[in-house]
Amino acid sequence: MPADRSFYITTPIFYPSDVPHIGHGYTEVAADVLSRWHRQAGDDTWSLTGTDEHGQKMLRTATANDMGPREWADKLVQESWIPLLETLDIANDDFIRTTQPRHEQGVAAFIQKLYDTGFIEAGDYEGFYCVGCEEYKQTSELVTGTGKYDGELVCAIHSIPVELLKERNYFFRMSRFTDRLLALYEERPDFVQPDSARNEVVQFVKQGLDDLSISRSTFDWGVPVPWDTKHVVYVWFDALLNYVTAVGFDGDEATLNRRWPATHLVGKDILRFHAVIWPAMLMAAGLEVPKQVFAHGWLLVGGEKMSKSKLTGIAPNQITDVFGSDAFRYYFLRAIPFGQDGSFSWEDLAARYQAELANGFGNLASRVIAMLTRYRGGVLPAPGEASERDLGIRETVRRAAVEADLAIERMAPHEAVAAIWTIVEELNGYITLEEPWALAKDPEQAGRLDSVLATAAEGLRALAVLLSPVLPKATAKLWTALGAEPALGLLLDQRLRAAGDWGKLPAGTTVQALEPLFPRIDPEVLNA
Numbered sequence: 252m253p254a255d256r257s258f259y260i261t262t263p264i265f266y267p268s269d270v271p272h273i274g275h276g277y278t279e280v281a282a283d284v285l286s287r288w289h290r291q292a293g294d295d296t297w298s299l300t301g302t303d304e305h306g307q308k309m310l311r312t313a314t315a316n317d318m319g320p321r322e323w324a325d326k327l328v329q330e331s332w333i334p335l336l337e338t339l340d341i342a343n344d345d346f347i348r349t350t351q352p353r354h355e356q357g358v359a360a361f362i363q364k365l366y367d368t369g370f371i372e373a374g375d376y377e378g379f380y381c382v383g384c385e386e387y388k389q390t391s392e393l394v395t396g397t398g399k400y401d402g403e404l405v406c407a408i409h410s411i412p413v414e415l416l417k418e419r420n421y422f423f424r425m426s427r428f429t430d431r432l433l434a435l436y437e438e439r440p441d442f443v444q445p446d447s448a449r450n451e452v453v454q455f456v457k458q459g460l461d462d463l464s465i466s467r468s469t470f471d472w473g474v475p476v477p478w479d480t481k482h483v484v485y486v487w488f489d490a491l492l493n494y495v496t497a498v499g500f501d502g503d504e505a506t507l508n509r510r511w512p513a514t515h516l517v518g519k520d521i522l523r524f525h526a527v528i529w530p531a532m533l534m535a536a537g538l539e540v541p542k543q544v545f546a547h548g549w550l551l552v553g554g555e556k557m558s559k560s561k562l563t564g565i566a567p568n569q570i571t572d573v574f575g576s577d578a579f580r581y582y583f584l585r586a587i588p589f590g591q592d593g594s595f596s597w598e599d600l601a602a603r604y605q606a607e608l609a610n611g612f613g614n615l616a617s618r619v620i621a622m623l624t625r626y627r628g629g630v631l632p633a634p635g636e637a638s639e640r641d642l643g644i645r646e647t648v649r650r651a652a653v654e655a656d657l658a659i660e661r662m663a664p665h666e667a668v669a670a671i672w673t674i675v676e677e678l679n680g681y682i683t684l685e686e687p688w689a690l691a692k693d694p695e696q697a698g699r700l701d702s703v704l705a706t707a708a709e710g711l712r713a714l715a716v717l718l719s720p721v722l723p724k725a726t727a728k729l730w731t732a733l734g735a736e737p738a739l740g741l742l743l744d745q746r747l748r749a750a751g752d753w754g755k756l757p758a759g760t761t762v763q764a765l766e767p768l769f770p771r772i773d774p775e776v777l778n779a
């Protein structure tokens with residue numbers, strides 16, 4: 252596999268101190284759709300997710316729950332975070348926990364290397380710390396609290412009071428990397444995306460970087476600093492390294508070379524860690540910087556970032572229990588331009604489910620299979636000569652496949668779905684205009700009916716392939732109903748970049764009954 256076709260994508264590793272909400276699910280789904288797409292396109296793909304288990308936030312929530320941090324993390328990872336992947340049908344290749352030996356060893360090796368090469372030295376620091384962010388804050392990032400914290404200085408993201416900390420600890424000499432980072436953003440405009448995120452990072456780094464405190468000695472829940480074990484490694488320095496410790500740093504050179512560098516998907520609140528601190532760390536260690544850092548927006552509820560701490564969190568299974576995992580995946584990728592914030596609403600979800608999934612795609616699939624069964628005994632006919640309209644459908648399919656792939660390349664899954672959806676719309680329009688039910692009444696039109704049914708079935712074949720990264724369950728059912736597997740093989744083995752080639756489903760294929768792909772939802776359930 253040529254190296255330029257390697258695709259390694261990561262999600263942030265989540266603090267398992269709380270249960271997941273749909274904001275976390277959103278990142279998982281986006282990374283999963285992108286990785287399924289690349290995998291099915293034949294790229295050498297690897298997708299990583301996991302949990303960030305050290306640090307004060309974890310320690311404090313564990314203590315508040317009368318548990319040790321390790322036990323607490325084990326419980327939440329097993330009961331909530333691994334099940335999230337199943338709930339959302341995520342096909343990740345690996346799941347890293349920062350308490351695993353492979354990771355802790357890598358962190359120790361990395362920090363030792365930076366110490367040995369003079370990039371780490373001792374110093375004093377005093378500043379305001381937000382445990383929610385696990386980060387020292389500038390005064391400009393703080394606001395005056397209201398309600399319970401009236402008049403106190405609180406973090407603008409978490410709305411909880413910051414703590415004044417004074418510590419003697421180790422510092423990463425990040426200030427040395429200001430110029431190299433600015434040169435990186437200049438030379439590789441795609442390194443940080445979207446442009447709004449890139450501009451923010453450039454403006455921030457232009458002000459000059461400070462050195463970064465990377466050890467703590469006031470608590471011991473972390474990776475010990477190898478040369479001074481009274482300290483543990485700062486949780487972000489530890490966590491960022493998961494992206495390389497999961498793929499062979501330090502010890503498995505071949506895997507590291509095969510996978511690294513990665514595309515990182517992150518929420519915009521953790522952009523600076525990934526686009527500033529992380530590349531500086533890699534530069535110091537003589538490793539390649541990431542391929543790209545892409546910041547997606549926030550899911551908003553009532554205009555604010557949805558969060559558990561503000562009690563606005565919605566659990567992913569509240570949605571999947573009613574609508575299914577495919578609908579969750581489709582909705583968030585379709586409704587929110589990737590990179591922008593988006594407001595979640597049950598009404599919008601229910602409306603899109605009904606109009607786009609049930610009436611648009613699901614109904615199209617059911618109708619075509621039903622007509623093949625009724626008019627041709629369930630056997631796909633050979634098409635006659637193609638009419639203008641038939642050729643129009645072929646062209647729509649060809650164009651949609653090309654455009655969707657280009658959209659995925661530029662990290663715009665919402666545009667990829669929109670491009671594929673042109674096939675759904677055109678095919679529905681085609682059937683309305685061709686009126687196969689009328690053609691079926693006229694024996695002289697038998698050849699024309701064959702063409703219409705074959706065109707519609709071939710369009711569905713392309714849709715099943717192109718939509719499989721987004722709707723894995725529905726497309727698997729459709730693939731079976733089309734009888735495609737005996738002739739063409741497994742759905743997941745269909746090459747995405749060839750999905751727009753016409754005429755793959757052979758005449759003589761036998762279709763099977765198809766249950767509604769997106770069943771009607773009882774309005775009682777929606778109003779409950």
Ligand code: MSP
Pocket residue numbers: 262263264265266273274275277278303490491492517518519520521548549550551556557558
């Ligand atoms: N543990 C760190 C990440 C370390 S990565 C080396 C962390 N964890 S987190 O659990 O707090 O957040 C993980 C991700 O969830 C972040 O990308 C964050 O932006 C995202 N989201 C949290 N709330 C969100 C929304 N309301 N909407 C969209 N994404 C949200 O930060």
